[in-house]
Amino acid sequence: MNFPAATNSRECGSCTLCCKLMNVPAFGKPSGNWCPHVRKGQGCSIYDSRPDCCASFVCGYLAWPQAGEHWNPARCKMVIYALDKTRLVIEVDPDTPNVWKLDPHYSDIKRWAREAVQTRTQQLIVQVGNRIIAVLPDQDIDLGILDDNEVVAIDRSEDGSYSARKCKVGDPRLQGAG
Numbered sequence: 001m002n003f004p005a006a007t008n009s010r011e012c013g014s015c016t017l018c019c020k021l022m023n024v025p026a027f028g029k030p031s032g033n034w035c036p037h038v039r040k041g042q043g044c045s046i047y048d049s050r051p052d053c054c055a056s057f058v059c060g061y062l063a064w065p066q067a068g069e070h071w072n073p074a075r076c077k078m079v080i081y082a083l084d085k086t087r088l089v090i091e092v093d094p095d096t097p098n099v100w101k102l103d104p105h106y107s108d109i110k111r112w113a114r115e116a117v118q119t120r121t122q123q124l125i126v127q128v129g130n131r132i133i134a135v136l137p138d139q140d141i142d143l144g145i146l147d148d149n150e151v152v153a154i155d156r157s158e159d160g161s162y163s164a165r166k167c168k169v170g171d172p173r174l175q176g177a178g
Helices: 105-119
Strands: 078-083 087-092 123-128 131-135 140-145 150-156 162-168
Touching: 087 105, 105 123, 105 131, 123 150, 131 150, 140 162
Parallel strands: 087 123
Antiparallel strands: 078 087, 123 131, 131 140, 150 162
16 A cells, blocks of 8 residues: 555646645645645645655655546545555545545545555545544544544454554554554
């Protein structure tokens, strides 16, 4: 599930959705609000001096061939990206909060969730505004807002079912949790 650097022939084109959905601490720009430096449909007005978080961002649609053409952010209103090499995040435009539950996207999301838990080192998270939803093979768990000092832990029961919970960073119960 980890993304390589952008390697295929896809380009941003007129898509600037990451400029709305992504948090940009350098500007105090929260996720879900348009960046003051974006020219919608054209790109970044400060591209050559953009913050590191923007320069290092890798859009999953551009980098990951498994994300079919239906994952073009400008059309689907979602941006896929890898976070910390442990989480696949699908950030959803808050103006279309339920779009991730529609096919063909939801079928892809559930397949990727099954692949993620098999490794026990990866997670699939849907983010709608500040709300975090852990997507598991057998259920989707709305965890609400994740504080800066919290992480998501995925657990598997003896019966094979999965659960998700929020834990404080450094919680000793995280050892062994996916």
